[in-house]
Amino acid sequence: MRKLLIFWFYCLLIFCCSCSPSLEKAIMTTTKTQVNAETTQNAIHKVYPGVTAVFYARTYPIRETSTTIIDTLRVPVEVKGDSIPCPQVVDKVTGKSYTPMVKCPDLTYYATTIREQKETIQESSASLEVAHIQADTLQAKLTREQTLRQIDVTEKEAYKDERNKAYWALGILALLIGAGLVAKFLLRK
DSSP states (O other): OHHHHHHHHHHHHHHHHHHSOOHHHHHHHHTSSHHHHHHHHHHHHHHOHHHHHHHHHHHSOEEEEEEEEEEEEEEEEEEOOOEEEOOOEEOTTTOOEEOOEEEOOOEEEEEEEEEEEEEEEEEEHHHHHHHHHHHHHHHHHHHHHHHHHHHHHHHHHHHHHHHHHHHHHHHHHHHHHHHHHHHHHHHHO
């Protein structure tokens, strides 16, 4: 009796394990279409918003781009010349002593100022990824449309060639029939 009970227990366990959906099957069902995936994502976000936030932050980190702008300014600075006294001199003719003044020239020099500005840009890689995906999707649609248009143009050209050949054949056939009728009419007389 005990062996029979153990046997039934194992059979029931195997049956339950084989009937329960696997994780892969559950994922496959919930992500079969984009609508199903979005619905599943929204449901998970409602129940566990932290899980989706951590996944989002890990998958799409914010990238910082730093730009350093160095600006060099050269400003002209003018210094007015001044008169400075020289040592006293005695005039040999009059015998008076006086102090001559010397005029210094005006001077211009350039003062260089370096200004540095650091600019940091934070960009969301998620929005960039969405833009890249949309661009790839649009490029695929454009390629498909161009291919279909090229096939259509090729088919039209083939149809025109076939039609023109048929018209030529009909024209030649009509010419031959007409020539035969004219010859028959002329030979009858």
